[in-house]
Amino acid sequence: MNATVPFIVTFLLAIVNATLMDNVVLIRFYGICSFVGVSNKVKPAFSMGVAVAFVTIFASLVCWPLYNFVLVPAGIPFMDTVVYILVIASLVQLVGLVIKKYSPALYKAFGIYLPLITTNCAVLGVAQGNTDSGLSFGLSMAQAIGTSAGFLIIIFLMACIRSRLDAMNVPKAFKGIPIALIVAGIMSIALIGLGGIGS
């Protein structure tokens, strides 16, 4: 990093980079299962996106200090995956309880998607990737925010496209998941085109 560039600029650039050029779903392939599974209709897709964003940011907020201030001093950095998945599973439970208490309407909207977030690769992938590549705390949070925004945007766009695809005359063999994957491929080509901006 260039010393003359203020931190806020690198922070914002990292967010944009993680959102678009390094998009979680289309370039890094995290969370394909929920991306394909929940993007049938617009509303659940949006709820899922918000829930994942929530947990991703909180998980990164907890995992980075846990790795650098607990696991490394204790001499057991190789336990990171086990610790992270426990943190994420309990965070998902906690978020569920808090939302249930303060906003039953939102809890109903999240419904069954909340427990599914535990097994969403995006959450673990970001936490693990941050500590694996030794990012600073600020840049880890930029990664988390950008990744969440990228997931939310892409799952929402995909749901919009798929709800229109339902009305189209797609060849029988391509109906459902195959055509969704090909659409995702075309969206991915569009994002590759943005590749030069970040650097």
Next chain:
Amino acid sequence: MSDEIARNRHKESFLSGIIKQNPLFVAILGMCPALAVTKTFEASFGMGLLFTFVLVCSNVIVSLLRKVVPEEIETPAHIVIIATFVTIVKMLTNALLPELYSSLGVFLSLLVVNCIVLGRSESFAKKNTVFDSFLDGVGNGIGYTLAISIIGIIREILGKGSLTVGKIFTFISYNGSPITIPILKNSVFDVSMGKIFSNPAGGFIVMGILLAIIAAVVNYNKAKKKAAAKSAAKPAPNTNLGGAK
């Protein structure tokens, strides 16, 4: 007699994961690694092997503990068992096959949240005997390795125009260097268009087309079976009428 039933059950638990219930192509689970690490054949095959190891080990342990673990904490317990084996695999790969470790990257850790591994322990291992769970793990592992290797071969040939063996599994070599088999050299795939297949976009497109081909085959078989059932059913009422007279 009961021996034969047990043998049939063993056979069923082993075979169903390979083709009939293939975890990737039929159940459509575990897509993230199937798209992310399949740029080359070797990385995909390595991923399949490690996946199989984790799945077999976690299936056996989950099945061993199936009467001990209380129902309320089943899922967290399974996740911790899987995470333990993933950590073991990570350390072993890092020590023995560092090229594989670096080419799989974070997706090795992401085996923890692989839907197939968790799915098999939730839907099979916690209800079945240890031996059956072992066979189920091996069968599903072979099925997944086959599927992911097919994607890897297609993407490497279309993306690079050749197939390389020995870059990751360094013990396979010819005069100390990896073996490269040129297949589509100097064709349109080699020069310009093929690049898309080693890009992330290619993963989606290859996977989508493969799934469509499988759906087409399944549809065709279903239609054929239906037609066969219809033509077999038609003469039956006639003979019945004849018999009634």
